[in-house]
Amino acid sequence: CILVTDGTEGATLDIIDSKLTTKCYYAVNTNAANNKTGKEVVINIKNSELTAHYSSNDDAAILFNIPGTLNIEGSTITGDRQAVIVRCGTANIKDSKLVCTAAADKSLWAKYDNAKWGSGNEVPVAALVAGNRSDELAYPHDTTCTVSNTTFTLGDGHTGRKPVYAAAYNGHKTTISGVAESDITQSCGDSSTIIIK
Numbered sequence: 001c002i003l004v005t006d007g008t009e010g011a012t013l014d015i016i017d018s019k020l021t022t023k024c025y026y027a028v029n030t031n032a033a034n035n036k037t038g039k040e041v042v043i044n045i046k047n048s049e050l051t052a053h054y055s056s057n058d059d060a061a062i063l064f065n066i067p068g069t070l071n072i073e074g075s076t077i078t079g080d081r082q083a084v085i086v087r088c089g090t091a092n093i094k095d096s097k098l099v100c101t102a103a104a105d106k107s108l109w110a111k112y113d114n115a116k117w118g119s120g121n122e123v124p125v126a127a128l129v130a131g132n133r134s135d136e137l138a139y140p141h142d143t144t145c146t147v148s149n150t151t152f153t154l155g156d157g158h159t160g161r162k163p164v165y166a167a168a169y170n171g172h173k174t175t176i177s178g179v180a181e182s183d184i185t186q187s188c189g190d191s192s193t194i195i196i197k
Helices: none
Strands: 002-004 012-016 019-021 029-030 040-046 051-054 060-064 069-073 076-079 082-086 089-094 095-099 127-132 143-148 151-154 164-168 173-177 186-189 191-197
Touching: 002 012, 002 082, 051 060, 060 069, 069 082, 082 089, 095 127, 127 143, 127 151, 127 173, 164 173, 164 191, 186 191
Parallel strands: 002 029, 012 040, 019 051, 029 060, 040 069, 051 076, 060 082, 069 089, 076 095, 082 127, 089 143, 095 151, 127 164, 143 173, 164 186, 173 191
Antiparallel strands: 060 076, 076 082, 082 095
16 A cells, blocks of 8 residues: 655656556555644546555555545546545545445444544445544644546445545534535534535
């Protein structure tokens, strides 16, 4: 997998015209161990295929959890529990396909729907997860996702589950543009805001 280590700032990662398949938890991920850093980190994924497939199917293709920018264009992103997670920062996703195979253990599907989230991809099952629901000091930044001409796929057996999950807690704001509200599960705490445009 490709990891942007904690404390990194002012860096750019380009994944262009590439095919990346990993047996790790993530194909591309950031580390928010130092949650004050990550500004001006930019990850550009263009015309590429990224797939995560961990042995237990408890994986996400992309985990982005720093206050930088994630750009995905013309790409197919596939994970078994989540395709893309944006716990904070800015994501721009266009002309792409986000696929959650839903192969993860069904007992995990609702585990974090009505409880604090864990670290990494210990969050609800969805093709796209935006925002955060964890301790006040974790990921202390807002989240913005702008989506255009992008499809979301949730594998068989999802039993009416929506392909996008948005959360906002601890006074933060999560904004999603370009996704129908009917396709988004929303979870919001006091003094926090979810905006669907």
